[in-house]
Amino acid sequence: MASPKAQVQMVYKNCARALGEGPHWDDRTQHLIFIDILNREVHRWDPTTGKDELRRVDDTVGVVVPRRKGGYILGLGRRFASLDWDTGKTTTIKEVGPENPRPSTAELPDPSAANRFNDTGNRFNDGKCDPMGRLWTGTIGPFGPGGFVAGSGCLYSLNVDRTVTLRHSGVDLTNGMAFSNDNATLFYIDSTPKNIYAFDYDPQAGNLSSERTVRQFEDSGGSPYTAEIPDSMTIDTDGKLWVAMFNGGKVLKLDPETGKTLQTINFPVTQTTSVAWGGRNLDELYVTTGRLFPEEEFKKQPLAGSLFKVTGLGARGRPAYLYEG
Template sequence: MASVKVECVVKESALIGEGPVWEESEQTLMFVDIAGQKIHRWSPSTNQIQSLETGGTVGFVVPRRSGGYVAGVGRSIVAVDWSTQMMTSLVAVDEDRTNNRLNDGKVDPIGRLLAGTMGKEEQPAVVQRQQGSLFSVNSDLSVTKHLSQLDISNGMDWSLDQKTFFYIDSLSLTVDAFDYDKNSGEIGNRRVVYRMEKGEGLPDGMTVDSDGCLWVACYNGGRVIKIDPVTGVRLQTVSLPVTKTTSCCFGGPDYSDLYVTSACLGLDQSGRRQQPLAGSTFRVTGLSVKGQPSNAFSG
């Protein structure tokens, strides 16, 4: 076994760092700061970070096939032109729920965007329950609602054969699977793949590796866990020097680096002293597995 190494690579202290995405063409890591209302783009080769202020909470950013990116800002799906730093609203979701915001989002293998909403936090730890929904946005920008009465819509990805959609509603403390029809985008037959154990915290962002295993960031658990979705067994735990680990993705030239985002919002002064790297982004190497390129939105 190669030795697993965890290093802090982006010391930009995000309030809620989230949604890391590796951008193949630029060899950069994109991620967001939800509460800090920023999209960040970091280059490992130059160690430079560029940022865009979104003017509202931003739940995710994903590449767009036609160029630029698409992000979830407030309750709107917006197009982002990085070169001009301009954002243009494409479509809004949850229009009758003004107290909701978009949280996690990911693009499926044919270019459809899935994105979830949640009730805004009154305080960092207090979420209005069962306010959220899960939507998909097609290339023609039509919106379909798949699930409602969700707490915190999080961590999405697909099995290697694209027939299973993995999904997390964080407060349920489970990682779930659905049958997935990639042609229609319909989901069904929900079941539990993994139930969090004591001390593991809340399941948050997630990614699938090239063997089909799930890597789940554990919020308030200070770790990322590797799960076999077929057996439901936890295969590995990677500990991080911060408790509020939020999401993860594979990246690097050959997708063998695991990038992990974190949050510092909600830590008191002593918590910040004990975790000076809270809100940073980390790179985990030596895992002896690889991830896969991210999908770009077709709309």
């Protein structure tokens, strides 16, 4: 049950016209960066003044992270790209997918992944930097009547030397990521099978191994458009996971050791998408939302697409990692 001290506040109304996602608190500037994936927008919001600076880009944007040397790194369609904030110009670093040759087994951390590599028609969806400054982001496949094409997504890292490594494949719908506080584990959500996985993670090489399931959520029923699924997540300094449940209107606090729900925070909208710790003490949980439904439903959920802040949780996060390339 939700803590009686937890307070949910709407702080930026209807800032996403389609799919608000990817919040990243820049501890250096005290700004929140977030995206509207389908409207191809990158937002930089100042919670002190309420000012929102907006940059529009030329493709769907699945992830944005600040770059140590300035500017931002994006996942645009299937491209890794840099964004110069002052000019709004994007520059492609590397594209993944059908334009690149099928990787040989020697190029794959997991050689068996070669048999599952099928990334045609995909786009980047969600990502996060690791302790070494790599950007990890994954793809999702085309969406059809039955949902996203199963097994067509992959997980990549953009390394600090600007090379790209395929880290994992056979994914349905790449979503939330979090690195454990001891930097030994990557937690990773594949939304369509409703699973949170954990991998042993080698921070120096970036290799993943020993995949296991932390939590498999029960099937809530409904169509691919309405089913409740785990979306994005973050981690607190106690090592607990905070997971946004898309079509569930809630954020769950989970124990990764047991997979059990420790706390539930409810919202006045259904499409809760992503979470990030922010504020000067990193004890405020920012939550993005979407509004992927007809206008008639929006009348019932007038705060859909808004940004929310949750306080009084008795938890805090760590500064988010930057891209170091």
